[in-house]
Amino acid sequence: MTYPNWLSQRSYLSGDRMALSFEQQQWTFSEINKIALDYASKLSTLGVKEHSRVAILAKSTPEFVFVLYGCMHLGCEMVMLNERLSSNELTYQLNDAEVAFILVADVLKIKVDDSRVVLFSEIEDVTSVQFQPQQQWAKDRTLSIMYTSGTTGHPKGVRQTAENHFSSAVSSALNIGIAPEDVWLCAVPLFHISGFSILMRSLIYGMGVRLYEKFDAERSAEEICDGSVTHMSVVGVTLERILTSVERGSMQASDRFKAVLAGGGPIPIAYMKRAEKCGIPVLQTYGMTETSSQTTTLQVTDAERKIGSAGKPLFLYEVKTEQPGEVGEILIRGPQVTPGYIGEFAERNVLQDGWLHTGDMGYIDNEGFLFVVDRRSDLIVSGGENVYPAEIEKVLLGHSAVREVGVCGALSEQWGEVPIAFVVLQDEVTVAELLVYCREQLAAYKVPKKVTIVESLPRNASNKLLRRELRTWL
Template sequence: MTYPNWLSQRAYLTGNQLALSFGKNEWTFSEVNELALDYAGKLAHFGITQHSRVALLSKSNAEAVFVIYGCMQIGCEMVMLNERLAGAELAYQLEDAGVDRVFADAELIEKVAGAQPVSFDELKLAKPAVFPLKTEWAKQQTISIMYTSGTTGNPKGVRQTAENHFSSAVSSALNLGVSPDDVWLCTVPLFHISGFSILMRSLVYGMGVRLYGKFDAAVCADELSKGQVTHSSMVGVMLEQVLREIEQRELRVSPRFKQILAGGGPVPVSYLQRAEAHGIQVLQTYGMTETSSQTTTLQTADAKTKLGSAGKPLFLYQVKIDGAQAAGEHGEILIRGPQVTPGYIGQFKDRPVLVDGWLATGDIGYLDAEGFLFVVDRRSDLIVSGGENVYPAEIEKVLMAHPAVREAGVCGMPDDRWGEVPAAFVVLDAGETAEQLPAFCRSQLAGYKVPKTFRVVGSLPRSASNKLLRRELKKWL
């Protein structure tokens, strides 16, 4: 089975609809399609064909979108490089992926200088060559490749196919609904699955994307108030900063704004309650690079009664807990469905993704009696203290409910008696101290879960998608 070329089909169906806005510029789907065809010709000028694998290193901007879409018109595979990585980290990924060409923003090109990259400026000036347009895409055609964050060992290059992206978009639409005037506020990186999937939804739905180069809480608060956007994707720390802007500036959120999809780990219930007070519906989601974005999402009707849950699986997917015999039992989250990657590339290409048809996520969670998923923590972040399992995310949620705490991160610290004990790093409001935090934690947590040390820091280590990097906290110890 094949899909029609999404860009051509979307331009044909709703060519006059808003496709993209960046800064003061806007483009319709017809205009985006024409630009993508032009960029495809320029890529062909450098020898790129449907059999090529190219690497893209860019900030989130309109030109990056046009290059991505140009690659899709040709049908080549795209390795999406993280602009925040060091040169040595990028070199590993380029070698592992065995790319044919590297295309990069002029300001980032030094990071990949050894790979003889082509700058976007060179690409833009190239004379387009004739190329065979991919009018149909095979379901198993690899569109994007993204490297996992590599919490253990070397990062793995994850393939994401046309079927992966399409099933993700369709399943999300069946949950959220689709309206012709929807516009998604995108402040998450395009090289990350959270940002890339917004572009894929745009093509499948005919939905506009309001793109920003980076996250800015004040800008996001303005966008939610102006009424030009209807959806956004954020992680917990981003949501809290936007809520703080809205509260401090006494802004009114536009009734046109519908939902925020919150991923990247459990969101504190206090954040969800604050958002609700401003008329912002926050739907927690759960997914990963290997599942091409969401696998579960809390439905609108359940948002109030299941606070803290990541919801039920989207329509085409299945989720179970490894070894669980009853509701509420903790175990590794297993996933099955057409959104799951068919495999890895490079040194991990022979590693099986599925065991008996299921993807083992490495995350710990449980299903309640009604089948709602609650994500507890990363298995690799688990603290075992005196034989008891301690989940950092549980402690972080308690800490972030304290009015003085803006951010919190918890990791395991070696201990001669207990093996490991929790250690907390907190970002506090100006003028506040950590003196009240031990007692606050003891009032809500078992004694062995209370951090044995509280360190006040200016900021916490985060990935490009604003996920907390607990492995970096361990280095700080």
């Protein structure tokens, strides 16, 4: 149960095709494979081995891709660190994952103070030697590990195997098609499944990746319209900004442009109509870290008829709710589903009777379209990042002056949603002090945009916090 080494095979089969482009530079599969072998050799000299667990912390640059592909050649398990996390959060993940090395881009070295750190410049300085990559990859090999919080507020390290990523890429291809000349614009983080999965599709399809260090609405709009890219992954807010750029320039998407894949919740119908006028097909998707990216997709042709739907599953996947036709927990089955977690949650079974219990609530209509009614744990999606209320609540409850806390999402023009906190005090403290406290422990995008002191929080009969009720207080 193996695959041929994806990097070696891609270099052998379509070595002359463009693999990666960044600003004015580009690399073919043959070139990027050579670079990856060189990185693998250097990392090997530094002591990184097959099955080493290695964390990577970097911005979306070619060097990040080189290190990542080097680690794939070596056979590492890569813990993908979110560069926006606070030092506390990073420390938790690094310890929970018990990584042997932390490979850090030089610009981010201030983020981690740890003896396991190896800077990218230190890797590059190593003299390279001949390196013989693995010919075969086990299907159940863990390629990547990504932390996600979920209901408990405890970040859990989700394993994604080679088979998870392969199934995901193949299922996506069977849904939207592939062609040798495809180029996917990647302006979503590589450390998220949204960006990481673009690299995996690149290797499996032999597809070019146009990489941006940061999202840039104007450049994205230009490249969608000048035909240099064929696909792009977006969330609602980034799509809206691209549409504004296209409209402002009175442009039209190139005929070569095939689709944007839109995650992070339903796209407003107003955006869909604007996108149609711009010639940009929008495929709305529903997926999560545990399903290695998209699990269902809503076709463009169904978007108006099925507003708010997340569509139908990809070919290899199944989706159901507990009671057919009724709102219930969304269950998912397929080869894209993680085999489990690492560290503290390593023993937890992710599957029950073969199905992933997502914690999200939804229903499937009589034509088989999935509607997600409520994301698990009242998930807030802020500028493409998942923010879990429970995680913020846990931090605020750690402050000695705080008795109770409830967090919910508030609509934001810029980010889609932002977190807002309601706090019941047991001692005196100012809102400013609470915010400083949060900033020490949370990534900036998780820090509540507003903290309101209240007398009590809405709770149900069994005293469970009603976060949806909180939203009506806004």
